[in-house]
Amino acid sequence: MAVLVVADHDRSALRDTTHKTIAAAQAIGGEIDVLVVGSGVQAVAEEAAKIPGVRKVLKAESEALDHAVAEAIAATVLPLAANYDAILSPATTTGKNAFPRIAALLDVMQVSDVIEVIDAKTFVRPIYAGNALETVTTTDAKVVATIRPTTFKAVAAEGGSATIESVDAPAASVTASFVADEVTKSERPELGAAKIVVSGGRAMGSAEEFQRVIEPLADKLGAAVGASRAAVDAGYAPNDYQVGQTGKVVAPALYIAVGISGAIQHLAGMKDSKVIVAINKDADAPIFQIADYGLVQDYKTAVPELMAALEK
Amino acid sequence: MQAARPTRAEFQVRPMKVLVPVKRVIDYNVKVRVKPDQSGVDLANIKMSMNPFDEIATEEAVRLKEKGIVSEIVVVSIGPQQAQETIRTALAMGADRGIVIVTDERVEPLAVAKLLKAVVEAEQPGLVLMGKQAIDDDNNATGQMLAALLGWPQATFASKLEIAGDVATVTREVDGGLQTLSAKLPAVVTVDLRLNEPRYASLPNIMKAKKKPIEPKTPADYGVDITPRLTVVKVAEPPKRSGGIKVASADELVAKLKTEAGVI
Numbered sequence: 001m002a003v004l005v006v007a008d009h010d011r012s013a014l015r016d017t018t019h020k021t022i023a024a025a026q027a028i029g030g031e032i033d034v035l036v037v038g039s040g041v042q043a044v045a046e047e048a049a050k051i052p053g054v055r056k057v058l059k060a061e062s063e064a065l066d067h068a069v070a071e072a073i074a075a076t077v078l079p080l081a082a083n084y085d086a087i088l089s090p091a092t093t094t095g096k097n098a099f100p101r102i103a104a105l106l107d108v109m110q111v112s113d114v115i116e117v118i119d120a121k122t123f124v125r126p127i128y129a130g131n132a133l134e135t136v137t138t139t140d141a142k143v144v145a146t147i148r149p150t151t152f153k154a155v156a157a158e159g160g161s162a163t164i165e166s167v168d169a170p171a172a173s174v175t176a177s178f179v180a181d182e183v184t185k186s187e188r189p190e191l192g193a194a195k196i197v198v199s200g201g202r203a204m205g206s207a208e209e210f211q212r213v214i215e216p217l218a219d220k221l222g223a224a225v226g227a228s229r230a231a232v233d234a235g236y237a238p239n240d241y242q243v244g245q246t247g248k249v250v251a252p253a254l255y256i257a258v259g260i261s262g263a264i265q266h267l268a269g270m271k272d273s274k275v276i277v278a279i280n281k282d283a284d285a286p287i288f289q290i291a292d293y294g295l296v297q298d299y300k301t302a303v304p305e306l307m308a309a310l311e312k
Numbered sequence: 313m314q315a316a317r318p319t320r321a322e323f324q325v326r327p328m329k330v331l332v333p334v335k336r337v338i339d340y341n342v343k344v345r346v347k348p349d350q351s352g353v354d355l356a357n358i359k360m361s362m363n364p365f366d367e368i369a370t371e372e373a374v375r376l377k378e379k380g381i382v383s384e385i386v387v388v389s390i391g392p393q394q395a396q397e398t399i400r401t402a403l404a405m406g407a408d409r410g411i412v413i414v415t416d417e418r419v420e421p422l423a424v425a426k427l428l429k430a431v432v433e434a435e436q437p438g439l440v441l442m443g444k445q446a447i448d449d450d451n452n453a454t455g456q457m458l459a460a461l462l463g464w465p466q467a468t469f470a471s472k473l474e475i476a477g478d479v480a481t482v483t484r485e486v487d488g489g490l491q492t493l494s495a496k497l498p499a500v501v502t503v504d505l506r507l508n509e510p511r512y513a514s515l516p517n518i519m520k521a522k523k524k525p526i527e528p529k530t531p532a533d534y535g536v537d538i539t540p541r542l543t544v545v546k547v548a549e550p551p552k553r554s555g556g557i558k559v560a561s562a563d564e565l566v567a568k569l570k571t572e573a574g575v576i
Contacts, residue, residue: 070466071466074460093484094486094487099453100451100455103422109542111542112450126450127547128344130550132344132346132353132550135544135548175464175496176465176466176493176494176499182490182491182492184488184489190488192487221576239506240487253575274575276556288558289555292556293568293569294559295558295559296558297562306566
């Protein structure tokens, strides 16, 4: 058995989604190789080589691989596929975009968004926005799967000394090409990786109020900022703040939901958080059914008091 | 609605055909119940609707037609006989004709992509517009697989689509922000929620849709083996998270978070 994990990184460092996907690879079993793609990624490859249990790191360097274009990633992975029984990616938008393309070209049905590995061929994955969990066994010779990182514990980052090998990288794709990235700039931790997340809902009433209430509380706690779909749709927060079925799935140590009622679609994105706090003036809001600590109070009173209590 | 006047760039190409695959799924407002024998989700007497992402794809196709960029919208659905109703919904929104590929089997994204590839080869559209995922299986795979099998470029999770000549410029919703890609047509574009807000079909359009043709087909007509590759072992309820306690004040909350939960 051999498993290939396609690394998730920002060109200077690995994201911990990679370490979590390696944990899933360990559960499948066998030798584990890590593929790092992009230009100028030697440091990232060296970082991957230090992960205990990694046999070797494959590095594909090309500018065509810098912007996560699916065609380029597929062209890099496909020639390597014969060497592996399983090929895994974290279920990031990059993985979700590229991996079905790889699976189809290998004539394999992808297993999407794996939350648990039962054995080398059997996996648990959420369906219906997490309202049901499906256990599937693949009959394909090869496994192509995306791994939901929040449900796996990251493997250690240091202690190994794998070799690094260069592999072929494709030239630029002629059919689909990168135009621009608009990355949201923030000093705050990334939503998907933050230890604490503070999210605001429709109760904020305006973008100004969202910024005035939610952002200072997040900054006081060193937290990432999230939002419900209702708040995003109303224009109070940008879309990349969205937590839920149609946004990001997060599982921080502490999730604070402010003025969020708790629609199923939102709960699907945060119910695996370790500790959930809900602040809402409506005592009947569904969010209280899953909150570890509920504070029934208008956020206009509760958040300033919470800020003050954190000062003490 | 008054059609927008086509721009010069749009005039330069012959209007093209668009294929919109649509899926009949459990209505997004319905609470899902797992069957007691864990064989699947209970769909008996449940309201079914068009997959919401597919509705957005249909709306976008209709808008492209209103702008004169698209000449014909063909809707295809794969599923039981009732998948026709989903096609009718799309026809009432403004699509021109339908193809229903009837099967009662479970059809996975890989098999759907193979069937759609055969439909594309027969219909020769310049663009396939489809939902980024179905809200039942949540696979998020069919569009990418179809693009792969056709050897076409793909632009997934679109929140903005512009077509000029034979190039689609697509703004995509990705982790950390937005990405803009340009894809040479023909291409597969999968759509995300913010692309548009689908219209409600008017009564005259619903009546008109009843006269639009739907061609019945079977997977065998396309020579595609749809045998599932994944065996469903069981479908279970997710673990329930039990509610916790109510605190009386922000002070008490902070105290609990510090001492009891130890998370701050």
